[in-house]
Amino acid sequence: MLEKTKVLALIGIIAILGNWVGYDVSPIKALPGMILIVLFTIIGLGLNTLIPKMPAVVWISLIALIATTPIFPGNEWIVEKTGEINFMALATPILAYAGLSLGKDLESFKKLGWRIVVISLVVYTGTFLFATLFAEIVFKLQGRF
Amino acid sequence: MLKDWKLHIIVLVFVLIGEAIGVKQFNLGVGTIALFPMLYVLIMGGIVSFPKLKWLNEGQMKKAAGILGISFLLFVAKLGSMLGPSLPKIFDAGVSLAVQEVGHVLGTIIIGLPIALLIGMKREAIGATFSIDREPNLAIISEKYGADSPEGRGALGVYICGTVFGAIYLAMLAGFLGSLGIFHPISLAMGAGVGSGSMMAAASGALAVTFPNDAEDIALFAAAANLISTILGTYLCVFFSLPVTARLYEWLEPKIGRTRKEAAK
Known part of the structure; x- marks a missing residue:
């Protein structure tokens, strides 16, 4: 502590x-x-x-x-x-x-296949985009902006 | 940790250089890319820790990761101190805040799983797409499938990618999406509240640079969204994301999965 x-x-x-x-x-x-x-x-x-x-x-x-x-x-x-x-x-x-x-993670990163790299980009895009989109839809439905 | 003066001095020098350079924005025609101190210091740090250069040893890098965790706590405390005076504003956006969490949870699965199957991943896809695969999620998947299972390897792969380029990627994405003018800064801020410290910091930073007038609100709503993800995250993962992803996999795999002799690593 x-x-x-x-x-x-x-x-x-x-x-x-x-x-x-x-x-x-x-x-x-x-x-x-x-x-x-x-x-x-x-x-x-x-x-x-x-x-x-x-x-x-x-x-x-x-x-x-x-x-x-x-x-x-x-x-x-x-x-x-x-x-x-x-x-x-x-x-x-x-x-x-x-x-x-x-x-420290660079060595393990080099060993990863291209698929997992592509998917991680998709996963980060998905979580960001969908949270933004869902929030925006609710705001629009509520007539906020 | 305090004794690692080398690390702290490097960080201090980088922070001073980074803050002195300040914000730079590049217009790409369709939108802008925002560069700001957080990204400079991240890249400078990445160069110093490059294994071939041998400037830092493995132990020092692990210590840096430990200090990263502690330094994030200060950031959390700062964001918390912004939440207190703005509670009415946050409750006012309560429905959006609740629904965006559904977006955070579903977002990884909805587009992640089909694309993973289309490019030929097998059971790795479950681990890779059921969440953004930070530490708590890794614990959940290794408990259920074992760390060395295909599912565990998929989760670990995304985890490693996140450590290597997650923060930079999310900052670019947030800044770019923001500059397109499709979404309101507050909605984007909630998107930036992903359940990982450095990713949230970098993404909300990029938004604050893109929308300087809304900087305070952006920090506020990113913090609120992140807090919800932290509180509900584990439960949602155990009782919702993981079982749903596994079910969807069983259903979708025969339909769009590609036959390959060897599963993707």
Whole structure:
């Protein structure tokens, strides 16, 4: 847990610096928001060890969600501070680590046949397209847009 | 994990370079391709981890994958903090959110399974098309058929493809489909909420770049859709997707399956 906390803090710092370069938010301005985000994550992880039936990501979403709803004391301040962190800036380090882990699957990837490569493209297209299409149909039926 | 300074320093440098380059869009005539920091760092990372270069060893790559999982949690927390103030907006789109999940689940099977059979896959097709084959789905299929079964190999194959090019592909697809102007950004955002961390991040990022004015809403609805997939995903897979795919396979295979002596790998 301590190890995870340190890693989370480190990624938080990387994201704050990325947020500075990419979105012009000074690290000092971004720091409180990032501390809150790390805190939500740690609380979520803690709850996950207590009640592991629910996935960690669900716990973490729930904690962050509750802390930013109007019923939670100080929610306006929390929303304002976490709002300083651009969600794209926080996603960039994730993809960087994903890139660095890529090489380990390259050997197995080379051994795959062409069929499975084609099908995986079809599968990703299918899930994206159908979810979009179904959502769009419902919105259209409801006359939303 | 904290001790892997080499990894963290590479990530920091890449993030700074990537954010400094910023967003670039290319017009292809019919639509645009959006390039943005997430994709640059992913590609730069992929080059560094290229096995032939020997810059990183297997252990470091595995650690990077572990840190990837932890770093995604921060992203989830950030998205969660955007959900709280927007709950009325999300409940307002409740029906769409529920129905899009059906699309996520059916989408892989409806076009995946027939095409898999048409190009000559056998029982691998079940594992390959019953879901997008991320970690939880792999666990389900190996429990039912065994990891070394044809079904298990099909699932693992799609899993490996997803790791290698899933995020980039979904980002391109989302950006391109968005630029065509057929779908509303919110519908596309729900599509981007696929049940995999880096795929969702990259796809919603591409949409946010394509529709800068709707960036916040895109993150919001991608997050909501992803959360639904995470909560319901396992149950839907065990009780719906997998049995339905297996049934459909038995029914469709004699009709459109191609006869081959050796099953596809």
